[in-house]
Amino acid sequence: MDRLDAMQVLLAVVDAGSLSAGSRKLNAPLPSVSRKVADLERHLGTRLLVRTSRNVQLTDAGRDYVEAARHIVAQLKDAELRASGEYEVPRGVLTITVPLAFGRQRVLPLAYDFLCEHPEISLNVRSVDRVVNLVDEHVDVGVRLGELADSSLYAIRVGEFRLITCASPAYLDRMGWPTAPEELSDHDAVFYRGTGDATWLYELGGRRIRATPNIRVSTNTSTGSITAAARGLGIVRAPSYQALNELRTGALVTILEEYATKVFPVHLVYVRQGLLPLKVRAFLDWMTPRLRKTLADLDALDVSPVIEKAHAGDETSAAIPTA
Numbered sequence: 001m002d003r004l005d006a007m008q009v010l011l012a013v014v015d016a017g018s019l020s021a022g023s024r025k026l027n028a029p030l031p032s033v034s035r036k037v038a039d040l041e042r043h044l045g046t047r048l049l050v051r052t053s054r055n056v057q058l059t060d061a062g063r064d065y066v067e068a069a070r071h072i073v074a075q076l077k078d079a080e081l082r083a084s085g086e087y088e089v090p091r092g093v094l095t096i097t098v099p100l101a102f103g104r105q106r107v108l109p110l111a112y113d114f115l116c117e118h119p120e121i122s123l124n125v126r127s128v129d130r131v132v133n134l135v136d137e138h139v140d141v142g143v144r145l146g147e148l149a150d151s152s153l154y155a156i157r158v159g160e161f162r163l164i165t166c167a168s169p170a171y172l173d174r175m176g177w178p179t180a181p182e183e184l185s186d187h188d189a190v191f192y193r194g195t196g197d198a199t200w201l202y203e204l205g206g207r208r209i210r211a212t213p214n215i216r217v218s219t220n221t222s223t224g225s226i227t228a229a230a231r232g233l234g235i236v237r238a239p240s241y242q243a244l245n246e247l248r249t250g251a252l253v254t255i256l257e258e259y260a261t262k263v264f265p266v267h268l269v270y271v272r273q274g275l276l277p278l279k280v281r282a283f284l285d286w287m288t289p290r291l292r293k294t295l296a297d298l299d300a301l302d303v304s305p306v307i308e309k310a311h312a313g314d315e316t317s318a319a320i321p322t323a
Contacts, residue, residue, distance in 0.1 A: 004076070006040040007069040009033055010048065014066055015136065018055045025136065090282040091120035097132045097142045098125065101222045101242050102266075106294055107143055107287075114286045121279050134271050140280050141287075144267045145239075153269040156288055159295025163261040164240045165200070166252040170232040178235075181211035181259060188234035189213035192225035200237050202259040209259070226252070239264070241298055266295060 013022030013033065023030040041048050048062035058066060098107045108125065115123055126132065126139065134142055134153065148155055171188075178184055181202045191198050202209045213235060217228045222242045229236035229243075230251040236243070246252040268284060268291070270276075 001036075001039050001043060003040070003043070004073075006036045006043075007073060009036045010040060011066065011069055011073065013037060013049070013056060014058065014062075019051065089120065090118050090278040092277065092279050093122045093124055094141070094279045094283055095124040095126065095139045096283075097134075097137075097139050098127055099143065099145055100127050100129050102145060102239075103127050103143060105241055105244075106298075107291065110287060110290045110294070111283075113290075114283060117286075118279075118282060121282070134269065140270060140277075141283055142269045144269050146264050148265075148267060148269070152271075154272050155267040155269045156284065158266050158268055158288055158291040159298075160263050160265050161240050161295065161298060162263050163237055164243065164254050165235060165237045165256045165259075165261075166229065166243055166247065166254045167235040168230055168232045168252055169250070171229075171234065172253070172255070174232070178255060181209045181256060184211040184213040184235065187213050188216040190217045190219070190225045190228040190234040190236040191215045192222050192236070192238060193218060193220050202256065202261060204259050244298065266291070 009022070009026065009028075012025050013019055016022040016025045019034050019037070020030055023033040026033065037049065044061075044065070046061045047059050048065055050057045050059060096107075096111065098104075103125075104127065111123060111125070115121060126137075131144075131149075132139055132142055134140075144155075145161075175187055178187060181200065184200065189198075198212060198215055200211045200213070202211065216234045217225070219225045219228065222238060225236050225238060226243050226246060228234070230246050235255070236252075243252055247254065268287060270280060270284070
């Protein structure tokens with residue numbers, strides 16, 4: 001029996017929550033996964049897992065063994081990285097995950113500049129609008145928008161952005177310029193479904209206001225919503241970074257600037273088990289000040305105030321995709 005292989009199979013099963021989920025994670029046949037776990041238990045002379053029809057649970061001996069196995073596997077990975085020189089000079093494949101629009105507009109241009117100065121690093125980019133499990137999907141660094149839910153990750157806050165409300169000058173000339181959120185019910189809206197439900201939340205002088213405009217266009221992409229709004233099809237509510245080009249060219253203008261909207265933090269997140277490879281440290285050291293600057297420059301262009309904290313029940317109306 002290959003005990004190291006059996007350890008890694010056991011860890012995959014525990015992390016996935018069941019033998020079948022572990023087999024899918026490992027892309028290995030279920031009988032093979034089950035046999036390796038059973039062989040390990042037989043070798044140790046104790047039961048590690050309590051198997052049910054839906055999941056697995058660790059025994060007391062299993063919890064102790066899994067903790068030790070994680071340490072052993074982490075030490076082995078560190079040894080391999082040392083042998084390959086990844087602790088001596090920044091080199092190797094760096095895998096990052098970024099949200100689609102924010103990554104394309106704000107992160108990737110900086111990341112490509114980083115590559116120009118680090119010729120021994122290759123970049124593997126995963127652009128997705130979902131929360132990626134860095135451990136399960138073998139990702140070195142992730143860019144997360146919004147509040148962090150996973151406290152096990154190391155995180156560097158690099159800035160924030162806010163939601164803005166805007167429309168094309170042609171639309172405002174045709175339909176009138178709303179001066180309060182309550183007037184949005186008389187207006188058409190372009191709705192990006194990634195921002196939650198179609199109720200828009202504002203605040204002024206401690207008073208919270210919910211607005212429900214008439215949805216004329218509903219899209220599943222941020223770029224689609226911005227394009228439709230720039231064509232005069234309605235008012236759009238979007239993260240400030242998504243509409244920056246249209247605001248600069250005058251295709252869109254902001255409205256309701258005096259009404260506060262929710263602020264969203266931006267973090268770089270990573271997992272640290274043992275020493276941090278130099279490729280990861282180099283990327284974090286490069287990206288942190290530059291991303292902070294680009295977000296600060298973006299924030300300086302915004303004139304709308306912000307809601308620092310959402311009240312209970314407001315998260316759905318202010319949700320955004322994260323990665």
